[in-house]
Amino acid sequence: MSFRPRLECWFEFASTYSYVGVMRAMNGATRAAVDLVWKPFLLGPLFRSQLGIQDSPFNVHPIRGRYMWRDLERLCEKYGFPFKRPTVFPRHSVLVSRVAIVGAEEPWGPDFIQSVFGANFAEDREISDPSVVAALLDLCGVVPEPVLEKARSKDLKAKLSAQTEQAANLGIFGAPNFIAKDELFFGQDRLDDAIAWALR
Amino acid sequence: MSFRPRLECWFEFASTYSYVGVMRAMNGATRAAVDLVWKPFLLGPLFRSQLGIQDSPFNVHPIRGRYMWRDLERLCEKYGFPFKRPTVFPRHSVLVSRVAIVGAEEPWGPDFIQSVFGANFAEDREISDPSVVAALLDLCGVVPEPVLEKARSKDLKAKLSAQTEQAANLGIFGAPNFIAKDELFFGQDRLDDAIAWALR
Numbered sequence: 001m002s003f004r005p006r007l008e009c010w011f012e013f014a015s016t017y018s019y020v021g022v023m024r025a026m027n028g029a030t031r032a033a034v035d036l037v038w039k040p041f042l043l044g045p046l047f048r049s050q051l052g053i054q055d056s057p058f059n060v061h062p063i064r065g066r067y068m069w070r071d072l073e074r075l076c077e078k079y080g081f082p083f084k085r086p087t088v089f090p091r092h093s094v095l096v097s098r099v100a101i102v103g104a105e106e107p108w109g110p111d112f113i114q115s116v117f118g119a120n121f122a123e124d125r126e127i128s129d130p131s132v133v134a135a136l137l138d139l140c141g142v143v144p145e146p147v148l149e150k151a152r153s154k155d156l157k158a159k160l161s162a163q164t165e166q167a168a169n170l171g172i173f174g175a176p177n178f179i180a181k182d183e184l185f186f187g188q189d190r191l192d193d194a195i196a197w198a199l200r
Numbered sequence: 201m202s203f204r205p206r207l208e209c210w211f212e213f214a215s216t217y218s219y220v221g222v223m224r225a226m227n228g229a230t231r232a233a234v235d236l237v238w239k240p241f242l243l244g245p246l247f248r249s250q251l252g253i254q255d256s257p258f259n260v261h262p263i264r265g266r267y268m269w270r271d272l273e274r275l276c277e278k279y280g281f282p283f284k285r286p287t288v289f290p291r292h293s294v295l296v297s298r299v300a301i302v303g304a305e306e307p308w309g310p311d312f313i314q315s316v317f318g319a320n321f322a323e324d325r326e327i328s329d330p331s332v333v334a335a336l337l338d339l340c341g342v343v344p345e346p347v348l349e350k351a352r353s354k355d356l357k358a359k360l361s362a363q364t365e366q367a368a369n370l371g372i373f374g375a376p377n378f379i380a381k382d383e384l385f386f387g388q389d390r391l392d393d394a395i396a397w398a399l400r
Contacts, residue, residue, distance in 0.1 A: 051261070061250065063373045064373055066371060067384065070384075071390075078393065173261070173267070184267065184270075186271070187389070190271075193274065
């Protein structure tokens with residue numbers, strides 16, 4: 001059991017700003033000696049119930065989308081993260097989210113999260129393709145089949161649904177988010193504030 | 201004529217994050233020796249045409265609104281700006297926007313902008329009330345009546361409409377925004393990036 005400050009990161013693998021937020025959190029939390037707790041969830045059900053839309057708001061509102069892609073490019077340049085605009089957006093993230101939940105308590109969990117974001121937003125790979133997911137697991141030093149099998153189990157499906165429902169109940173409406181001592185911070189922009197809150 | 205770097209600040213007096221953004225910009229631009237150019241515009245017409253809504257998105261989507269008010273409180277605490285949640289939101293900003301355009305080339309312009317934001321978000325005063333606007337002008341050392349008369353002229357109405365249309369044409373969809381060398385930065389979070397861009 002750890003007595004270091006805890007920071008929950010609630011993210012969505014399909015979300016552009018989650019890429020920046022997760023990458024920054026991995027660096028920032030290490031520097032600040034804060035323990036990160038990874039909470040993948042699905043934005044789709046939240047957008048459907050909260051906004052009544054079936055697609056990313058960045059596709060539904062092209063003016064916002066155009067700005068977001070330019071902003072993302074600038075942010076990746078600023079922080080030194082590789083970036084290649086994905087040819088498909090948003091990508092289906094159900095399988096990778098379930099795998100990440102399998103990995104939540106495993107040493108390979110954070111590596112897998114990082115490699116999925118890299119595949120989606122730096123390499124333009126199809127993260128919903130099980131063979132891509134298997135290759136990413138393999139790169140993380142994990143034998144893919146047992147993990148994929150577990151990810152497809154009824155139990156894991158229920159866990160991801162529950163986590164998504166929990167996100168909604170926490171007042172989440174986008175991604176990424178950071179929660180420190182029950183305080184919700186939305187957006188990769190709020191990472192430093194969230195870390196400061198965790199260290200209070 | 202100035203050869204110092206220029207930063208345009210496109211803001212809306214009714215917008216909560218514009219309060220933080222404008223106050224921060226006033227401090228940050230001075231420190232960075234960047235010239236600020238104030239561009240008040242109206243978000244209402246943009247929200248109507250882009251989103252099809254007749255109210256602030258923070259009222260239309262209460263989940264987002266609840267988060268925003270808490271976030272605003274935290275940001276004001278962080279930056280040391282006074283804050284009192286306004287009893288009316290959003291307040292009509294047409295008159296104060298026109299007055300700010302009158303003041304755009306006047307030495308009292310920035311003082312007036314700051315005093316309107318303070319009235320709305322720190323003192324809960326009705327900034328659409330002409331007597332409040334007159335009192336704010338008076339505080340800025342300006343004789344109110346001639347300015348108010350000018351603000352109500354056909355010319356000024358056209359100028360605010362044109363500025364709002366220009367905002368839409370620039371790809372603006374919210375507030376505040378900063379424009380440095382034709383590069384658009386949305387949100388008070390992007391102030392430092394925008395200043396860095398202006399200084400490139």
